[in-house]
């Protein structure tokens with residue numbers, strides 16, 4: 104006797120079942136649903152492209168010193184407005200804002216802090232390549248009613264939820280609340296995110312790496328040697344051929360790695376070393392590192408576990424290696440062996 108196919112599971116049902124299982128509070132469930140709703144609005148704006156009058160530069164710059172795209176500003180506004188009135192947040196921080204913002208006094212405040220990159224990969228917007236929204240959720244420290252930047256400075260291990268929404272051929276929300284990494288695809292006719300991949304597992308080994316090769320001459324020696332060995336292929340020290348992909352949109356590159364494995368790296372280079380790296384720790388590296396670890400992968404600075412980096416500034420940057428566990432471990436070995444071979448400073 105054939106059994107009817109199990110009914111599709113919506114994000115709402117997934118989160119309600121997680122709440123019943125004690126994995127998520129009602130406020131955190133509401134927070135995630137509010138962020139998901141905002142991502143639907145951003146998906147619509149991104150999808151309009153040239154017809155929406157939202158392509159091109161906004162004519163403004165952000166704290167990163169980067170020119171803002173109109174969609175950077177619009178996505179940021181959508182997320183701010185969506186999260187203001189729900190009573191689930193105490194404050195929020197964004198790549199596009201110099202400092203964090205407490206929830207306006209006219210609204211009730213909750214116990215969570217939300218950090219986000221409202222539109223990551225926005226240099227791809229005008230050429231119609233996938234972009235995304237990245238978000239991270241922390242607890243507001245007990246007793247703090249007016250959260251300031253320093254209250255956001257918690258290590259990645261303190262995240263209670265993390266996720267991204269990738270605006271590609273399909274719009275997908277990928278989420279963890281600390282019990283695995285799961286993917287939801289937006290059903291545009293119904294307007295709901297539907298569970299399409301439960302308990303994602305990243306293959307431990309890979310033959311695919313993602314890095315911006317144009318920076319090669321600026322890398323540290325261990326990174327130069329690591330990539331040279333990848334490029335040497337089957338005849339080289341790695342004994343296998345590798346393929347390369349680079350979208351220049353972290354969300355798209357990480358989504359590919361969560362889907363089929365790989366290693367993503369934005370290492371230190373001479374151009375960004377003074378800033379600590381290219382990618383931002385609090386709302387790019389940390390949420391992606393949690394998603395990847397929850398899917399059985401690894402995430403490192405090249406020398407330490409990313410989730411354990413102690414933050415000192417809201418817009419702090421950090422070198423990033425993440426993806427297939429065995430490959431990240433290999434890349435870290437190149438860095439640690441290089442460091443161990445350096446002459447140790449003479450103790451006076």
Ligand code: AFP
Nearest residue numbers: 223224225226227315351352353354
């Ligand atoms: P934008 O948001 O300014 O496009 O930067 C995207 C990003 O932060 C990350 O998503 C990419 O992996 C990385 O920068 C791309 O950097 P390059 O432009 O140097 O390749």
